[in-house]
Amino acid sequence: MSNRFLLAAVSILAAAGAARLDAQSPRPAAPYSLLSAEGRRTVSAASVGDQDLLRLDELAQVLKLTVREDRAARALTIARGTNVVVLSLDQGLASIGGRIFALSAAPVRDGTRWLIAPDAVSRALAPIAGVRMDVRKASRLIVLGDLRVPRITVQQEPGGPPTRVAIEIAPRAAYSIVQEPRRLLVRFDADALDLGPISAGGGLVESVTAADPLTLAVALDRDFGTFRAATVPVDAASSRLVIELTAAGSSPLSGSVRPQAVPPGAPPGQPAPQQPAAAARPPEAPAALPVSQPPGVRTIVIDPGHGGDEQGTQGAGGVLEKDLVLDVARRLRSVLDSRLGVRVLLTRDDDRVVPHDERASIANNNKADLFISLHANASPNRSARGAEVFYLSLDGLGADARRMADSPESKPVPVLGGGSRDIDLILWDMAQARHLSESAAFAVLVEEELRRRVEMSPNPVQQAPFRVLVAANMPAVLVEMGFLSNPEQEAQLVSDEFKNRVVQSLFDAIVRYRGRVEAQAASRLP
Amino acid sequence: MAVSTRAVALTLITAAAIGAGTWGTLRFLNRPARSPAAVAPASARQPDAGRRIKATLHYVAPDGLRLAASERDVMYAEGASEQAKRIVEALLEPAPGGLSSAIPPGTALRGLFVGERGDAYVDFNGNLRTNHPGGSASEILTVYAIVSALTVNLPAITSVQILIEGHEVDTLAGHVDLRRPLPNAPQWAEKGSS
Numbered sequence: 001m002s003n004r005f006l007l008a009a010v011s012i013l014a015a016a017g018a019a020r021l022d023a024q025s026p027r028p029a030a031p032y033s034l035l036s037a038e039g040r041r042t043v044s045a046a047s048v049g050d051q052d053l054l055r056l057d058e059l060a061q062v063l064k065l066t067v068r069e070d071r072a073a074r075a076l077t078i079a080r081g082t083n084v085v086v087l088s089l090d091q092g093l094a095s096i097g098g099r100i101f102a103l104s105a106a107p108v109r110d111g112t113r114w115l116i117a118p119d120a121v122s123r124a125l126a127p128i129a130g131v132r133m134d135v136r137k138a139s140r141l142i143v144l145g146d147l148r149v150p151r152i153t154v155q156q157e158p159g160g161p162p163t164r165v166a167i168e169i170a171p172r173a174a175y176s177i178v179q180e181p182r183r184l185l186v187r188f189d190a191d192a193l194d195l196g197p198i199s200a201g202g203g204l205v206e207s208v209t210a211a212d213p214l215t216l217a218v219a220l221d222r223d224f225g226t227f228r229a230a231t232v233p234v235d236a237a238s239s240r241l242v243i244e245l246t247a248a249g250s251s252p253l254s255g256s257v258r259p260q261a262v263p264p265g266a267p268p269g270q271p272a273p274q275q276p277a278a279a280a281r282p283p284e285a286p287a288a289l290p291v292s293q294p295p296g297v298r299t300i301v302i303d304p305g306h307g308g309d310e311q312g313t314q315g316a317g318g319v320l321e322k323d324l325v326l327d328v329a330r331r332l333r334s335v336l337d338s339r340l341g342v343r344v345l346l347t348r349d350d351d352r353v354v355p356h357d358e359r360a361s362i363a364n365n366n367k368a369d370l371f372i373s374l375h376a377n378a379s380p381n382r383s384a385r386g387a388e389v390f391y392l393s394l395d396g397l398g399a400d401a402r403r404m405a406d407s408p409e410s411k412p413v414p415v416l417g418g419g420s421r422d423i424d425l426i427l428w429d430m431a432q433a434r435h436l437s438e439s440a441a442f443a444v445l446v447e448e449e450l451r452r453r454v455e456m457s458p459n460p461v462q463q464a465p466f467r468v469l470v471a472a473n474m475p476a477v478l479v480e481m482g483f484l485s486n487p488e489q490e491a492q493l494v495s496d497e498f499k500n501r502v503v504q505s506l507f508d509a510i511v512r513y514r515g516r517v518e519a520q521a522a523s524r525l526p
Numbered sequence: 527m528a529v530s531t532r533a534v535a536l537t538l539i540t541a542a543a544i545g546a547g548t549w550g551t552l553r554f555l556n557r558p559a560r561s562p563a564a565v566a567p568a569s570a571r572q573p574d575a576g577r578r579i580k581a582t583l584h585y586v587a588p589d590g591l592r593l594a595a596s597e598r599d600v601m602y603a604e605g606a607s608e609q610a611k612r613i614v615e616a617l618l619e620p621a622p623g624g625l626s627s628a629i630p631p632g633t634a635l636r637g638l639f640v641g642e643r644g645d646a647y648v649d650f651n652g653n654l655r656t657n658h659p660g661g662s663a664s665e666i667l668t669v670y671a672i673v674s675a676l677t678v679n680l681p682a683i684t685s686v687q688i689l690i691e692g693h694e695v696d697t698l699a700g701h702v703d704l705r706r707p708l709p710n711a712p713q714w715a716e717k718g719s720s
Contacts, residue, residue, distance in 0.1 A: 306700055313660030313699075321660065356696060375701075378661025380626050381590025390662070395711050459591060462713075464666060467696055467703040478701075480662055485590075 024048050026110045032118075032135075034062060035192050036144035039351070043142065046115055051105050052137060053115035062144070063129040067114065076107055076114060083128035087120065094124045118142075139194045148173060150188060152216070153196035154208050163203030163245045165218065168196075170238030174337070176345055177229055177243070178365045184218040184227060184243065185211060189333075191350060204245040214349065223247040295521040297514040299343040300336060301363035303373040303468060304329040305478075308353035313378035315490035322351065324493060325374040328481065331503045332372075340511065360471035364431070370442065370513070371476035372506065373468050376493060378485040385486045386457030387502075389447045390478040391439040392432045392470065393463035431473035438475040445512050446477055449505040454482070454498065475513075479506070577602035579609075581679045583617050584671045584715060585625035593667055593674065593715045596622050606682045607640045614638060614648060617675045628664075628671035630657035636692065644684035645707040646676050652691050655698050662701040669702045670714040677710040685709045 026046035032054060034043050041062070044055040060067050060078070068077045069089075076087040086095045092103040103124065105117040116124075118135045121142060126133035134143040136151065143149045150173040157164040167186065169175070174189035192213055200208040204221045211217035225248030232240040304325040306312035312321025326348070333344045345366055347359040363371045377388065432439070440461075447460045457480075469476045481502050482489045492498045578599040587594035600616045603609045614635050621627040632653035639647045658668065673686040685707035689695070695704050702708075 310700055311660070313664070375662060377663050378659050379590035379663045380586045380628065380659070380667070381588065384590030384663065388663075393711070395708055457591065458589070464662070464701070465703045465708065466662070466701050467705075468701075470703055478662070483661070483663070485659070485661060485664075 026053060026108055026115055029053075030140060032140045032142055034059075034142040034144060035147055035149060036062070037147065040192075045140070046108075046110060048105075048108060052118055052140075053105065053108055054118060054121060056107065056114040056116050059116075059121060059125060063125060063131070065125065065129065069114075078125065078128065080128050080130075083130070085124045085128050087116070087124060092117065094120065096124070096127055136194060139196060141194050143194075147191040148189075149192045149194050150190050151194040151196055152188070154198040154200050154216070156200040156202065156205060156208075160203045161246060163205055165200055165205060165208065165243045165245075167216070167241040167243070168234065168238060169241060170234070172237065172239045174343070174345075175241060176343075176366050177227075179227070182220050182222070182224075184220065186216040186218065186241070186243075188214050188216075189345065189349065190214060204247060218243065220245070225249060295517050297342060297369045297510065297517055299345065299366055299368045300370045300372065300510065301345050301347060301366065301368040302329045302332055303347040303359050303363075303371065305373055305375040305468070307348050307351055310353055313376065313484050315484035315493075316382075316487045317490050319484055319490050319494050321376040321378075321484060324376050324484070325481075326351070328499050328502055329374055331499055332374075332506055335503055335507050336510070339507070356467045357471060359468055360431070360473075363476075364471070364473045368474050369517075370510065371469075371472040371474055373466075373476070373478040375478060375480050377480040377483045379483055380485075382485055382487065384457075384483050385489050386455045386460070387450050387482055388457045388459060388480040389443045389450070389461050390464050390466060390469075390480070391443045391461075391476065392436060393465050394433060394436075395465045429470055431471050432469050432476055435473070435475050439469075439477060441516065442475045442509070442513050443477045445516075446479060446506065446509040449509040449512070450479075450502070453501040453505050581613050581616065581675070583613070584628070584674045584678075585621040586628050586667055586671075587716050588624070591663060593628065593671055594625055595715060596625060598622070606680055607638055610640060610646055610648075610676050610680055610683060611635060611638045613675050613679055614672065617671060628667040630654055630659070630668070632657050640683060644682060646683045646686045647689055647707075648672060648676070648686060649689040649692055654688075655690050655695070658699045660699045662699075665697070665699040665701045666714055668698060669704070669708065670711055673708050674710050674712075674715065 026048050029045040029047040029052060031042040031045050032052075034041050043058050043062075046053050046055075056067060056076075056078075059065070063080065065078050065080050068079075069075075070077055074089045076089065078085050078087065084096070087103070087107050088094070089106055092105050094101055094103055101123065103117050103120045105120075107120075108115045118137055122133045122135045131145055134149075135141075136143070139151065141149070148171075151168070151170045153168045155166050155168070157166060169188070176187050176189075178185045178187065193210070195210055198208050200218075204224045206219040206221055208216055208218050225246050227243055227245045229241060229243045232242060234240050304322070306322040306325070308322075310322070312325070314320055329346055330349070333346060336342055336344045343366075345362060345368070347362050348354045359373075360371075362368075377384075443461050447456065450456060451460065464478075466478050469478060479502075482493050482498075484490050484493060579602050580597050581600040582595050583598050584593035584595055598616055601612045603612045617627075618629055618633055618635065630653060632651075634651045634653065636649040636651055638649065641647070654668075658664065669688065672688060676683045676686050687694070687707040688698070688704050690698075697704055
């Protein structure tokens with residue numbers, strides 16, 4: 001009854017008549033990419049005049065829609081369950097639940113298939129599919145769901161010195177900058193990047209390219225000396241990252257980046273609690289050495305275990321450890337971002353293999369103050385259950401690691417401008433050894449907070465020679481949230497309630513640990 | 527005649543003595559060398575071919591979180607390396623009643639070498655990794671079932687490195703660092719079971 005009314009309404013409006021695109025033949029066009037939590041796929045496209053059109057059957061397959069042509073009413077009826085949208089075949093009009101709205105073009109028949117305008121995807125299909133769909137014509141991209149896919153455009157400002165590169169980020173996304181020999185890596189905390197035009201080169205910048213799906217690489221001229229970065233708000237949704245570079249031997253940077261530098265991902269206007277080493281250098285400081293920071297918890301690295309082909313364990317019901325821990329990691333990041341104002345980095349934000357050493361290096365290179373590796377457990381006995389918290393045991397690392405734990409070696413190194421400065425020499429594989437007591441203290445706090453909200457194993461805090469913890473040069477723990485091999489626990493682990501309990505526990509443990517660190521620092525003041 | 531009879535008797539006695547001495551010497555030289563294992567022969571009177579020792583092997587305890595010890599008969603072998611192989615092969619056999627094996631199905635021993643410093647290098651086929659169910663608890667139990675099998679039964683072996691298809695590996699299932707020989711860690715065994 002209702003559908004018949006909608007068809008009639010659309011037909012009447014269509015009768016007003018307008019130029020129909022199907023008077024012209026569609027020509028093949030470059031496909032669109034559809035990004036979803038399941039990955040990336042292409043959606044075939046065509047064009048009529050300057051109007052892009054997308055294959056409806058391919059979209060319907062992704063969104064599980066049924067499509068029916070009503071020849072009498074000259075309309076397409078598209079449904080998912082009880083949700084229905086009717087598209088007029090004569091004019092760019094659609095109707096959902098009695099509400100009629102305009103589209104940029106009517107559907108066009110291409111042989112046996114239908115093509116629809118991009119705005120029909122977000123305005124007509126998304127509401128009945130119950131999912132958000134963001135269609136970006138400029139980048140030929142459709143973002144499905146709540147994936148974070150900022151549009152990135154790069155523009156090098158003319159003139160200089162200093163060389164200044166502006167990176168527009170819309171919507172805003174946290175980022176980190178890591179300096180490597182002859183390049184800066186700008187890594188965005190996102191699910192994917194919508195990479196727009198890049199216009200850079202000249203001065204101290206050789207090029208700006210995509211190093212991987214989430215990272216821009218700024219290749220540096222051999223004369224490059226130092227850099228600093230600042231985030232400038234553009235509007236409510238987007239921001240601009242300005243990276244200013246100066247040549248070696250030239251005057252140090254002194255506040256020429258405007259406005260005040262903010263930490264990656266922090267709200268504009270907040271001073272940077274911790275910046276990349278080179279960026280944090282005050283003019284009078286010796287070059288190439290980071291400024292020491294007072295103790296605190298400013299940067300936290302969350303490590304969702306496994307990923308890609310390394311799936312981790314699998315529950316009897318099919319739940320994959322790699323997916324579960326990534327979900328919890330993202331939730332924890334969101335809570336820490338919004339409520340604690342610390343810089344939070346994930347070692348992976350998608351489904352990919354990340355080598356153990358790379359996980360540690362992300363934490364070490366970003367001078368993280370805490371490293372939390374998230375996992376889900378399995379046992380040959382399906383009755384095993386409960387959460388466990390691990391910190392590193394030195395089994396197998398030998399006497400060197402134990403000596404390192406007791407007293408790290410310090411060596412004087414010369415610095416520019418004369419003199420020397422003591423730095424700690426730390427072997428990569430023994431970095432965690434000197435943080436064991438703090439790791440143990442943090443593990444106990446995590447266990448105490450978890451115990452308040454979830455079931456613990458009979459062995460709640462343990463030490464083990466875990467590979468991912470060995471090279472972390474900061475307090476580090478590995479949290480096993482529960483046993484996926486236990487069918488009852490598997491059902492708990494995938495529930496929002498359980499995940500949020502784990503996230504709240506970790507959040508509270510981090511807050512308590514931060515208090516402990518600050519109290520220790522205060523007690524050392526004269 | 528009398529002289530002749532005495533000479534013959536002396537010759538026979540001397541020959542018998544030499545024969546007995548030679549036989550004894552050969553028996554001594556061919557005796558089974560004492561194993562470095564701190565294990566006792568199941569039966570000192572059994573011939574070497576069927577000789578067995580008692581070894582303590584570890585399996586998954588009923589709680590699924592720790593290892594439980596079980597005494598098993600293992601074929602006797604000469605030398606630490608050969609005896610270590612027999613012990614690992616016994617560990618790969620089905621678990622005794624009430625316990626389950628910590629070793630993934632299809633796992634086979636490819637080789638075993640004992641270094642001068644007491645480090646044992648145990649090389650398994652790829653099934654040890656590909657058939658592993660994952661999870662840190664499972665992985666810990668697998669690793670320390672192997673490590674304890676050698677370090678508990680053979681005092682000459684102090685640490686064990688697990689190899690897969692002849693190569694060093696980072697981990698079996700993403701958790702335990704296997705890049706170096708691991709000493710035994712008795713905390714993974716049930717209290718009083720090791």
